[in-house]
Amino acid sequence: MGATRARIAIDAMGGDHAPAEIITGALRAKEELGVDILLVGDPQQIQAALPPQPNLGQIEIVPAEGTIEMHEEPLGAIKRKPKASINVAMDLVKRQQADAVVSAGHSGAAMAAALLRLGRIKGIDRPAIGAVLPTIASKPVLILDVGANVDCRPKFLDQFAVMGSVYSQYVLGISEPKVGLLNIGEEPCKGNDLSIRVHEMLEKNPRVAFIGNAEGRDVLSGRFDVIVCDGFTGNVLLKFAEAVGEVMLQILREELPQGLHGQLGTAILKPNLRRIKQRVDHAEHGGGLLLGVAGICIISHGSSQAPSIFNAIRMAKEAIDHQVLERIQSQERNNRQSAIGSSEANSDD
Known part of the structure:
Protein backbone atom coordinates (compact mmCIF):
# COMPACT_ATOMS: atom_id res chain seq x y z
CA MET A 1 0.00 0.00 0.00
CA LYS A 122 -1.83 -18.09 -7.91
CA GLY A 123 -0.06 -21.44 -7.93
CA ILE A 124 -1.07 -22.35 -4.36
CA ASP A 125 -3.79 -24.99 -4.12
CA ARG A 126 -4.46 -24.78 -0.39
CA PRO A 127 -3.44 -22.24 2.26
CA ALA A 128 -1.72 -23.47 5.42
CA ILE A 129 -1.52 -22.17 8.97
CA GLY A 130 2.07 -21.83 10.13
CA ALA A 131 2.94 -21.90 13.84
CA VAL A 132 6.32 -20.99 15.34
CA LEU A 133 7.66 -23.14 18.19
CA PRO A 134 10.85 -22.78 20.27
CA THR A 135 13.69 -25.31 20.04
CA ILE A 136 16.63 -26.28 22.23
CA ALA A 137 18.93 -24.66 19.65
CA SER A 138 17.71 -21.15 20.59
CA LYS A 139 16.09 -20.69 17.22
CA PRO A 140 12.47 -21.26 16.21
CA VAL A 141 10.96 -23.95 14.03
CA LEU A 142 7.97 -23.29 11.76
CA ILE A 143 5.33 -26.04 11.61
CA LEU A 144 2.76 -26.07 8.83
CA ASP A 145 0.00 -26.98 8.37
CA VAL A 146 -1.39 -26.84 11.94
CA GLY A 147 -5.08 -26.94 11.15
CA ALA A 148 -6.22 -25.52 7.83
CA ASN A 149 -6.28 -28.82 5.90
CA VAL A 150 -7.21 -32.04 7.67
CA ASP A 151 -6.76 -34.08 4.48
CA CYS A 152 -3.91 -33.26 2.14
CA ARG A 153 -2.58 -34.25 -1.25
CA PRO A 154 1.18 -34.56 -1.74
CA LYS A 155 1.40 -31.35 -3.79
CA PHE A 156 -0.15 -29.39 -0.90
CA LEU A 157 2.72 -30.29 1.43
CA ASP A 158 5.21 -29.57 -1.34
CA GLN A 159 3.76 -26.06 -1.57
CA PHE A 160 3.73 -25.71 2.23
CA ALA A 161 7.48 -26.35 2.20
CA VAL A 162 8.07 -23.51 -0.26
CA MET A 163 5.88 -21.02 1.62
CA GLY A 164 7.39 -22.04 4.94
CA SER A 165 10.91 -21.58 3.59
CA VAL A 166 10.09 -18.05 2.45
CA TYR A 167 8.67 -17.15 5.87
CA SER A 168 11.56 -18.76 7.74
CA GLN A 169 14.14 -16.98 5.63
CA TYR A 170 12.73 -13.47 5.56
CA VAL A 171 10.88 -13.21 8.88
CA LEU A 172 12.71 -15.64 11.17
CA GLY A 173 16.10 -14.78 9.70
CA ILE A 174 17.24 -18.29 8.68
CA SER A 175 19.53 -17.89 5.65
CA GLU A 176 18.88 -21.36 4.20
CA PRO A 177 15.95 -22.98 6.03
CA LYS A 178 16.28 -26.74 6.41
CA VAL A 179 12.99 -28.46 5.64
CA GLY A 180 11.75 -31.71 7.15
CA LEU A 181 8.68 -33.90 6.67
CA LEU A 182 6.98 -35.02 9.89
CA ASN A 183 6.98 -38.81 9.89
CA ILE A 184 7.28 -41.91 12.07
CA GLY A 185 10.82 -42.73 10.97
CA GLU A 186 13.88 -41.25 9.28
CA GLU A 187 13.94 -43.65 6.34
CA PRO A 188 12.32 -42.48 3.06
CA CYS A 189 10.25 -45.66 2.92
CA LYS A 190 8.61 -45.05 6.31
CA GLY A 191 5.10 -43.73 6.86
CA ASN A 192 1.84 -43.87 4.97
CA ASP A 193 1.34 -43.40 1.26
CA LEU A 194 1.08 -39.61 1.63
CA SER A 195 4.40 -39.41 3.48
CA ILE A 196 6.25 -41.54 0.95
CA ARG A 197 4.93 -39.56 -2.02
CA VAL A 198 5.65 -36.20 -0.36
CA HIS A 199 9.20 -37.32 0.46
CA GLU A 200 9.79 -38.06 -3.22
CA MET A 201 8.42 -34.66 -4.26
CA LEU A 202 10.46 -32.70 -1.73
CA GLU A 203 13.66 -34.47 -2.75
CA LYS A 204 13.11 -33.21 -6.30
CA ASN A 205 12.04 -29.66 -5.34
CA PRO A 206 14.93 -27.25 -6.08
CA ARG A 207 13.21 -24.42 -4.20
CA VAL A 208 13.62 -25.96 -0.73
CA ALA A 209 16.52 -27.40 1.26
CA PHE A 210 14.90 -30.71 2.14
CA ILE A 211 17.00 -32.81 4.54
CA GLY A 212 14.64 -35.70 5.22
CA ASN A 213 12.00 -36.96 7.60
CA ALA A 214 11.53 -35.45 11.05
CA GLU A 215 10.36 -37.73 13.84
CA GLY A 216 8.40 -36.38 16.79
CA ARG A 217 11.56 -36.15 18.91
CA ASP A 218 13.20 -34.00 16.20
CA VAL A 219 10.57 -31.26 16.14
CA LEU A 220 12.11 -29.16 18.94
CA SER A 221 15.70 -30.27 18.39
CA GLY A 222 16.69 -27.32 16.21
CA ARG A 223 17.81 -29.63 13.42
CA PHE A 224 14.94 -28.44 11.21
CA ASP A 225 13.79 -24.88 10.48
CA VAL A 226 10.56 -25.82 8.69
CA ILE A 227 8.53 -28.99 9.21
CA VAL A 228 5.58 -29.83 6.98
CA CYS A 229 2.64 -32.12 7.74
CA ASP A 230 -1.10 -32.39 7.15
CA GLY A 231 -3.35 -30.15 9.22
CA PHE A 232 -4.73 -32.98 11.36
CA THR A 233 -1.30 -34.11 12.56
CA GLY A 234 -0.03 -30.55 12.86
CA ASN A 235 -2.95 -29.42 15.01
CA VAL A 236 -2.46 -32.33 17.43
CA LEU A 237 1.27 -31.58 17.58
CA LEU A 238 0.71 -27.86 18.20
CA LYS A 239 -1.79 -28.34 21.01
CA PHE A 240 0.41 -30.95 22.68
CA ALA A 241 3.41 -28.60 22.50
CA GLU A 242 1.36 -25.77 23.99
CA ALA A 243 0.24 -28.02 26.83
CA VAL A 244 3.83 -29.07 27.54
CA GLY A 245 4.81 -25.41 27.77
CA GLU A 246 2.01 -24.70 30.24
CA VAL A 247 2.96 -27.72 32.35
CA MET A 248 6.61 -26.65 32.40
CA LEU A 249 5.72 -23.16 33.60
CA GLN A 250 3.42 -24.58 36.27
CA ILE A 251 6.13 -26.96 37.51
CA LEU A 252 8.57 -24.05 37.78
CA ARG A 253 6.07 -22.11 39.89
CA GLU A 254 5.46 -25.07 42.18
CA GLU A 255 9.08 -26.11 42.57
CA LEU A 256 10.60 -22.71 43.32
CA PRO A 257 11.39 -22.52 47.06
CA GLN A 258 8.88 -20.84 49.36
CA GLY A 259 9.49 -18.30 52.13
CA LEU A 260 12.06 -15.51 52.37
CA HIS A 261 14.91 -17.51 50.82
CA GLY A 262 12.61 -18.56 48.03
CA GLN A 263 11.59 -14.97 47.34
CA LEU A 264 15.24 -13.90 47.21
CA GLY A 265 16.07 -16.78 44.88
CA THR A 266 13.12 -15.98 42.65
CA ALA A 267 14.16 -12.32 42.48
CA ILE A 268 17.66 -13.34 41.37
CA LEU A 269 16.27 -15.76 38.78
CA LYS A 270 13.57 -13.39 37.52
CA PRO A 271 15.33 -12.42 34.24
CA ASN A 272 15.96 -16.10 33.50
CA LEU A 273 12.37 -17.04 34.31
CA ARG A 274 11.12 -14.26 32.04
CA ARG A 275 13.22 -15.59 29.16
CA ILE A 276 11.97 -19.13 29.82
CA LYS A 277 8.39 -17.89 29.66
CA GLN A 278 9.07 -16.07 26.39
CA ARG A 279 10.42 -19.28 24.86
CA VAL A 280 7.78 -21.79 25.99
CA ASP A 281 4.55 -19.82 26.55
CA HIS A 282 2.34 -19.99 23.44
CA ALA A 283 0.91 -16.56 24.31
CA GLU A 284 4.29 -15.13 23.37
CA HIS A 285 3.88 -16.30 19.77
CA GLY A 286 0.43 -14.83 19.12
CA GLY A 287 -0.98 -17.35 16.69
CA GLY A 288 -0.42 -18.65 13.18
CA LEU A 289 0.03 -16.92 9.85
CA LEU A 290 -2.34 -18.14 7.14
CA LEU A 291 0.09 -18.64 4.27
CA ARG A 314 3.59 -8.03 15.95
CA MET A 315 3.59 -11.13 13.76
CA ALA A 316 1.36 -9.38 11.21
CA LYS A 317 3.65 -6.34 11.14
CA GLU A 318 6.71 -8.54 10.62
CA ALA A 319 5.02 -10.29 7.69
CA ILE A 320 4.18 -6.89 6.18
CA ASP A 321 7.62 -5.39 6.79
CA HIS A 322 9.37 -8.41 5.26
CA GLN A 323 6.97 -8.58 2.29
CA VAL A 324 6.13 -12.23 2.86
CA LEU A 325 3.09 -12.11 0.58
CA GLU A 326 5.02 -10.53 -2.27
CA ARG A 327 7.91 -12.96 -1.90
CA ILE A 328 5.65 -16.03 -2.03
CA GLN A 329 3.88 -14.59 -5.07
CA SER A 330 7.26 -14.01 -6.74
CA GLN A 331 8.36 -17.58 -5.96
CA GLU A 332 5.23 -19.01 -7.55
CA ARG A 333 5.47 -16.70 -10.56
CA ASN A 334 9.07 -17.74 -11.17
CA ASN A 335 8.12 -21.40 -10.75
CA ARG A 336 5.39 -21.11 -13.38
CA GLN A 337 7.74 -19.35 -15.79
CA SER A 338 10.36 -22.06 -15.29
CA ALA A 339 7.76 -24.74 -15.93
CA ILE A 340 6.67 -23.00 -19.15
CA GLY A 341 10.30 -22.63 -20.27
CA SER A 342 11.01 -26.28 -19.58
CA SER A 343 7.89 -27.34 -21.46
CA GLU A 344 8.85 -25.23 -24.49
CA ALA A 345 12.40 -26.62 -24.46
CA ASN A 346 11.07 -30.19 -24.40
CA SER A 347 8.70 -29.46 -27.27
CA ASP A 348 11.61 -28.07 -29.34
CA ASP A 349 13.51 -31.31 -28.74
Whole structure:
Protein backbone atom coordinates (compact mmCIF):
# COMPACT_ATOMS: atom_id res chain seq x y z
CA MET A 1 0.00 0.00 0.00
CA GLY A 2 3.02 2.26 0.26
CA ALA A 3 2.07 3.57 3.73
CA THR A 4 4.82 4.21 6.24
CA ARG A 5 2.73 2.73 9.08
CA ALA A 6 1.11 -0.69 8.87
CA ARG A 7 -2.68 -0.64 9.23
CA ILE A 8 -4.01 -3.71 11.01
CA ALA A 9 -7.69 -4.68 11.01
CA ILE A 10 -8.59 -6.40 14.30
CA ASP A 11 -11.62 -8.66 14.63
CA ALA A 12 -12.58 -7.11 17.95
CA MET A 13 -15.52 -9.48 18.48
CA GLY A 14 -13.66 -12.76 17.93
CA GLY A 15 -12.46 -14.92 20.82
CA ASP A 16 -13.40 -15.99 24.32
CA HIS A 17 -12.29 -12.68 25.86
CA ALA A 18 -13.60 -10.25 23.22
CA PRO A 19 -13.75 -7.35 23.04
CA ALA A 20 -11.93 -6.20 26.21
CA GLU A 21 -8.73 -8.30 25.94
CA ILE A 22 -8.58 -7.88 22.17
CA ILE A 23 -8.72 -4.11 22.51
CA THR A 24 -6.14 -4.03 25.33
CA GLY A 25 -3.66 -5.97 23.19
CA ALA A 26 -4.39 -3.78 20.18
CA LEU A 27 -3.83 -0.55 22.14
CA ARG A 28 -0.51 -1.85 23.41
CA ALA A 29 0.52 -2.72 19.84
CA LYS A 30 -0.40 0.77 18.68
CA GLU A 31 1.88 2.31 21.29
CA GLU A 32 4.82 -0.11 21.16
CA LEU A 33 4.85 -1.21 17.51
CA GLY A 34 3.77 2.02 15.86
CA VAL A 35 0.86 0.55 13.89
CA ASP A 36 -2.53 1.99 13.03
CA ILE A 37 -5.41 -0.05 14.45
CA LEU A 38 -8.86 -0.60 12.96
CA LEU A 39 -11.18 -2.22 15.50
CA VAL A 40 -13.91 -4.10 13.66
CA GLY A 41 -17.13 -4.97 15.46
CA ASP A 42 -20.07 -3.60 17.40
CA PRO A 43 -19.30 0.12 17.99
CA GLN A 44 -21.14 0.25 21.31
CA GLN A 45 -19.31 -2.75 22.78
CA ILE A 46 -15.98 -1.47 21.48
CA GLN A 47 -16.52 2.02 22.90
CA ALA A 48 -17.50 0.53 26.27
CA ALA A 49 -14.28 -1.51 26.36
CA LEU A 50 -11.99 1.39 25.41
CA PRO A 51 -10.16 3.07 28.29
CA PRO A 52 -11.27 6.60 29.23
CA GLN A 53 -8.37 8.46 27.66
CA PRO A 54 -8.68 11.66 25.65
CA ASN A 55 -6.49 10.79 22.66
CA LEU A 56 -6.75 7.42 20.91
CA GLY A 57 -4.92 8.55 17.77
CA GLN A 58 -4.57 5.90 15.03
CA ILE A 59 -7.54 3.97 16.44
CA GLU A 60 -10.50 3.64 14.10
CA ILE A 61 -13.75 1.79 14.81
CA VAL A 62 -15.24 0.01 11.79
CA PRO A 63 -18.86 -1.10 12.35
CA ALA A 64 -19.82 -4.74 11.86
CA GLU A 65 -22.89 -6.79 12.70
CA GLY A 66 -22.40 -9.93 14.74
CA THR A 67 -19.71 -12.59 14.70
CA ILE A 68 -19.30 -16.23 13.69
CA GLU A 69 -19.96 -18.42 16.72
CA MET A 70 -17.73 -21.41 17.46
CA HIS A 71 -20.56 -23.92 16.97
CA GLU A 72 -21.43 -22.64 13.48
CA GLU A 73 -20.32 -24.33 10.27
CA PRO A 74 -17.73 -21.86 8.87
CA LEU A 75 -18.58 -21.57 5.19
CA GLY A 76 -22.33 -21.43 5.68
CA ALA A 77 -22.04 -18.85 8.46
CA ILE A 78 -19.68 -16.68 6.42
CA LYS A 79 -22.21 -16.56 3.59
CA ARG A 80 -25.22 -16.00 5.90
CA LYS A 81 -23.53 -13.16 7.78
CA PRO A 82 -21.83 -10.92 5.20
CA LYS A 83 -21.49 -8.10 7.76
CA ALA A 84 -19.95 -10.26 10.50
CA SER A 85 -16.77 -8.80 11.97
CA ILE A 86 -14.38 -11.26 10.27
CA ASN A 87 -15.96 -10.58 6.85
CA VAL A 88 -15.74 -6.82 7.31
CA ALA A 89 -12.11 -7.10 8.43
CA MET A 90 -11.19 -9.18 5.36
CA ASP A 91 -12.97 -6.69 3.10
CA LEU A 92 -10.77 -3.92 4.49
CA VAL A 93 -7.69 -5.82 3.29
CA LYS A 94 -9.31 -6.62 -0.05
CA ARG A 95 -10.04 -2.91 -0.61
CA GLN A 96 -6.46 -2.04 0.53
CA GLN A 97 -7.78 -0.06 3.50
CA ALA A 98 -5.79 -2.35 5.81
CA ASP A 99 -2.57 -4.34 5.38
CA ALA A 100 -3.49 -7.32 7.53
CA VAL A 101 -6.20 -9.01 9.61
CA VAL A 102 -5.85 -10.43 13.12
CA SER A 103 -8.62 -12.62 14.54
CA ALA A 104 -8.99 -14.80 17.64
CA GLY A 105 -12.45 -15.89 16.53
CA HIS A 106 -13.58 -19.05 14.74
CA SER A 107 -10.42 -20.21 12.92
CA GLY A 108 -12.39 -22.05 10.25
CA ALA A 109 -14.45 -18.93 9.60
CA ALA A 110 -11.31 -16.79 9.36
CA MET A 111 -9.86 -19.17 6.76
CA ALA A 112 -13.13 -19.35 4.82
CA ALA A 113 -13.47 -15.55 4.83
CA ALA A 114 -9.87 -15.17 3.65
CA LEU A 115 -10.40 -17.62 0.80
CA LEU A 116 -13.70 -16.10 -0.32
CA ARG A 117 -12.69 -12.46 -0.04
CA LEU A 118 -8.93 -12.44 -0.65
CA GLY A 119 -8.52 -15.58 -2.76
CA ARG A 120 -5.50 -17.86 -3.04
CA ILE A 121 -2.09 -16.87 -4.32
CA LYS A 122 -1.83 -18.09 -7.91
CA GLY A 123 -0.06 -21.44 -7.93
CA ILE A 124 -1.07 -22.35 -4.36
CA ASP A 125 -3.79 -24.99 -4.12
CA ARG A 126 -4.46 -24.78 -0.39
CA PRO A 127 -3.44 -22.24 2.26
CA ALA A 128 -1.72 -23.47 5.42
CA ILE A 129 -1.52 -22.17 8.97
CA GLY A 130 2.07 -21.83 10.13
CA ALA A 131 2.94 -21.90 13.84
CA VAL A 132 6.32 -20.99 15.34
CA LEU A 133 7.66 -23.14 18.19
CA PRO A 134 10.85 -22.78 20.27
CA THR A 135 13.69 -25.31 20.04
CA ILE A 136 16.63 -26.28 22.23
CA ALA A 137 18.93 -24.66 19.65
CA SER A 138 17.71 -21.15 20.59
CA LYS A 139 16.09 -20.69 17.22
CA PRO A 140 12.47 -21.26 16.21
CA VAL A 141 10.96 -23.95 14.03
CA LEU A 142 7.97 -23.29 11.76
CA ILE A 143 5.33 -26.04 11.61
CA LEU A 144 2.76 -26.07 8.83
CA ASP A 145 0.00 -26.98 8.37
CA VAL A 146 -1.39 -26.84 11.94
CA GLY A 147 -5.08 -26.94 11.15
CA ALA A 148 -6.22 -25.52 7.83
CA ASN A 149 -6.28 -28.82 5.90
CA VAL A 150 -7.21 -32.04 7.67
CA ASP A 151 -6.76 -34.08 4.48
CA CYS A 152 -3.91 -33.26 2.14
CA ARG A 153 -2.58 -34.25 -1.25
CA PRO A 154 1.18 -34.56 -1.74
CA LYS A 155 1.40 -31.35 -3.79
CA PHE A 156 -0.15 -29.39 -0.90
CA LEU A 157 2.72 -30.29 1.43
CA ASP A 158 5.21 -29.57 -1.34
CA GLN A 159 3.76 -26.06 -1.57
CA PHE A 160 3.73 -25.71 2.23
CA ALA A 161 7.48 -26.35 2.20
CA VAL A 162 8.07 -23.51 -0.26
CA MET A 163 5.88 -21.02 1.62
CA GLY A 164 7.39 -22.04 4.94
CA SER A 165 10.91 -21.58 3.59
CA VAL A 166 10.09 -18.05 2.45
CA TYR A 167 8.67 -17.15 5.87
CA SER A 168 11.56 -18.76 7.74
CA GLN A 169 14.14 -16.98 5.63
CA TYR A 170 12.73 -13.47 5.56
CA VAL A 171 10.88 -13.21 8.88
CA LEU A 172 12.71 -15.64 11.17
CA GLY A 173 16.10 -14.78 9.70
CA ILE A 174 17.24 -18.29 8.68
CA SER A 175 19.53 -17.89 5.65
CA GLU A 176 18.88 -21.36 4.20
CA PRO A 177 15.95 -22.98 6.03
CA LYS A 178 16.28 -26.74 6.41
CA VAL A 179 12.99 -28.46 5.64
CA GLY A 180 11.75 -31.71 7.15
CA LEU A 181 8.68 -33.90 6.67
CA LEU A 182 6.98 -35.02 9.89
CA ASN A 183 6.98 -38.81 9.89
CA ILE A 184 7.28 -41.91 12.07
CA GLY A 185 10.82 -42.73 10.97
CA GLU A 186 13.88 -41.25 9.28
CA GLU A 187 13.94 -43.65 6.34
CA PRO A 188 12.32 -42.48 3.06
CA CYS A 189 10.25 -45.66 2.92
CA LYS A 190 8.61 -45.05 6.31
CA GLY A 191 5.10 -43.73 6.86
CA ASN A 192 1.84 -43.87 4.97
CA ASP A 193 1.34 -43.40 1.26
CA LEU A 194 1.08 -39.61 1.63
CA SER A 195 4.40 -39.41 3.48
CA ILE A 196 6.25 -41.54 0.95
CA ARG A 197 4.93 -39.56 -2.02
CA VAL A 198 5.65 -36.20 -0.36
CA HIS A 199 9.20 -37.32 0.46
CA GLU A 200 9.79 -38.06 -3.22
CA MET A 201 8.42 -34.66 -4.26
CA LEU A 202 10.46 -32.70 -1.73
CA GLU A 203 13.66 -34.47 -2.75
CA LYS A 204 13.11 -33.21 -6.30
CA ASN A 205 12.04 -29.66 -5.34
CA PRO A 206 14.93 -27.25 -6.08
CA ARG A 207 13.21 -24.42 -4.20
CA VAL A 208 13.62 -25.96 -0.73
CA ALA A 209 16.52 -27.40 1.26
CA PHE A 210 14.90 -30.71 2.14
CA ILE A 211 17.00 -32.81 4.54
CA GLY A 212 14.64 -35.70 5.22
CA ASN A 213 12.00 -36.96 7.60
CA ALA A 214 11.53 -35.45 11.05
CA GLU A 215 10.36 -37.73 13.84
CA GLY A 216 8.40 -36.38 16.79
CA ARG A 217 11.56 -36.15 18.91
CA ASP A 218 13.20 -34.00 16.20
CA VAL A 219 10.57 -31.26 16.14
CA LEU A 220 12.11 -29.16 18.94
CA SER A 221 15.70 -30.27 18.39
CA GLY A 222 16.69 -27.32 16.21
CA ARG A 223 17.81 -29.63 13.42
CA PHE A 224 14.94 -28.44 11.21
CA ASP A 225 13.79 -24.88 10.48
CA VAL A 226 10.56 -25.82 8.69
CA ILE A 227 8.53 -28.99 9.21
CA VAL A 228 5.58 -29.83 6.98
CA CYS A 229 2.64 -32.12 7.74
CA ASP A 230 -1.10 -32.39 7.15
CA GLY A 231 -3.35 -30.15 9.22
CA PHE A 232 -4.73 -32.98 11.36
CA THR A 233 -1.30 -34.11 12.56
CA GLY A 234 -0.03 -30.55 12.86
CA ASN A 235 -2.95 -29.42 15.01
CA VAL A 236 -2.46 -32.33 17.43
CA LEU A 237 1.27 -31.58 17.58
CA LEU A 238 0.71 -27.86 18.20
CA LYS A 239 -1.79 -28.34 21.01
CA PHE A 240 0.41 -30.95 22.68
CA ALA A 241 3.41 -28.60 22.50
CA GLU A 242 1.36 -25.77 23.99
CA ALA A 243 0.24 -28.02 26.83
CA VAL A 244 3.83 -29.07 27.54
CA GLY A 245 4.81 -25.41 27.77
CA GLU A 246 2.01 -24.70 30.24
CA VAL A 247 2.96 -27.72 32.35
CA MET A 248 6.61 -26.65 32.40
CA LEU A 249 5.72 -23.16 33.60
CA GLN A 250 3.42 -24.58 36.27
CA ILE A 251 6.13 -26.96 37.51
CA LEU A 252 8.57 -24.05 37.78
CA ARG A 253 6.07 -22.11 39.89
CA GLU A 254 5.46 -25.07 42.18
CA GLU A 255 9.08 -26.11 42.57
CA LEU A 256 10.60 -22.71 43.32
CA PRO A 257 11.39 -22.52 47.06
CA GLN A 258 8.88 -20.84 49.36
CA GLY A 259 9.49 -18.30 52.13
CA LEU A 260 12.06 -15.51 52.37
CA HIS A 261 14.91 -17.51 50.82
CA GLY A 262 12.61 -18.56 48.03
CA GLN A 263 11.59 -14.97 47.34
CA LEU A 264 15.24 -13.90 47.21
CA GLY A 265 16.07 -16.78 44.88
CA THR A 266 13.12 -15.98 42.65
CA ALA A 267 14.16 -12.32 42.48
CA ILE A 268 17.66 -13.34 41.37
CA LEU A 269 16.27 -15.76 38.78
CA LYS A 270 13.57 -13.39 37.52
CA PRO A 271 15.33 -12.42 34.24
CA ASN A 272 15.96 -16.10 33.50
CA LEU A 273 12.37 -17.04 34.31
CA ARG A 274 11.12 -14.26 32.04
CA ARG A 275 13.22 -15.59 29.16
CA ILE A 276 11.97 -19.13 29.82
CA LYS A 277 8.39 -17.89 29.66
CA GLN A 278 9.07 -16.07 26.39
CA ARG A 279 10.42 -19.28 24.86
CA VAL A 280 7.78 -21.79 25.99
CA ASP A 281 4.55 -19.82 26.55
CA HIS A 282 2.34 -19.99 23.44
CA ALA A 283 0.91 -16.56 24.31
CA GLU A 284 4.29 -15.13 23.37
CA HIS A 285 3.88 -16.30 19.77
CA GLY A 286 0.43 -14.83 19.12
CA GLY A 287 -0.98 -17.35 16.69
CA GLY A 288 -0.42 -18.65 13.18
CA LEU A 289 0.03 -16.92 9.85
CA LEU A 290 -2.34 -18.14 7.14
CA LEU A 291 0.09 -18.64 4.27
CA GLY A 292 -1.18 -19.00 0.72
CA VAL A 293 -4.00 -16.45 0.62
CA ALA A 294 -3.64 -13.11 -1.16
CA GLY A 295 -3.38 -11.09 2.04
CA ILE A 296 -1.82 -11.16 5.49
CA CYS A 297 -4.03 -12.96 8.01
CA ILE A 298 -3.07 -14.01 11.56
CA ILE A 299 -5.29 -16.60 13.26
CA SER A 300 -4.94 -16.46 17.05
CA HIS A 301 -6.12 -18.85 19.73
CA GLY A 302 -9.75 -18.54 20.77
CA SER A 303 -8.58 -18.14 24.36
CA SER A 304 -6.20 -15.30 23.47
CA GLN A 305 -5.81 -12.49 25.96
CA ALA A 306 -4.06 -9.14 25.55
CA PRO A 307 -0.44 -10.47 25.37
CA SER A 308 -1.37 -12.95 22.64
CA ILE A 309 -3.16 -10.28 20.62
CA PHE A 310 -0.17 -7.95 20.95
CA ASN A 311 2.12 -10.69 19.64
CA ALA A 312 -0.29 -11.58 16.84
CA ILE A 313 -0.20 -7.95 15.69
CA ARG A 314 3.59 -8.03 15.95
CA MET A 315 3.59 -11.13 13.76
CA ALA A 316 1.36 -9.38 11.21
CA LYS A 317 3.65 -6.34 11.14
CA GLU A 318 6.71 -8.54 10.62
CA ALA A 319 5.02 -10.29 7.69
CA ILE A 320 4.18 -6.89 6.18
CA ASP A 321 7.62 -5.39 6.79
CA HIS A 322 9.37 -8.41 5.26
CA GLN A 323 6.97 -8.58 2.29
CA VAL A 324 6.13 -12.23 2.86
CA LEU A 325 3.09 -12.11 0.58
CA GLU A 326 5.02 -10.53 -2.27
CA ARG A 327 7.91 -12.96 -1.90
CA ILE A 328 5.65 -16.03 -2.03
CA GLN A 329 3.88 -14.59 -5.07
CA SER A 330 7.26 -14.01 -6.74
CA GLN A 331 8.36 -17.58 -5.96
CA GLU A 332 5.23 -19.01 -7.55
CA ARG A 333 5.47 -16.70 -10.56
CA ASN A 334 9.07 -17.74 -11.17
CA ASN A 335 8.12 -21.40 -10.75
CA ARG A 336 5.39 -21.11 -13.38
CA GLN A 337 7.74 -19.35 -15.79
CA SER A 338 10.36 -22.06 -15.29
CA ALA A 339 7.76 -24.74 -15.93
CA ILE A 340 6.67 -23.00 -19.15
CA GLY A 341 10.30 -22.63 -20.27
CA SER A 342 11.01 -26.28 -19.58
CA SER A 343 7.89 -27.34 -21.46
CA GLU A 344 8.85 -25.23 -24.49
CA ALA A 345 12.40 -26.62 -24.46
CA ASN A 346 11.07 -30.19 -24.40
CA SER A 347 8.70 -29.46 -27.27
CA ASP A 348 11.61 -28.07 -29.34
CA ASP A 349 13.51 -31.31 -28.74
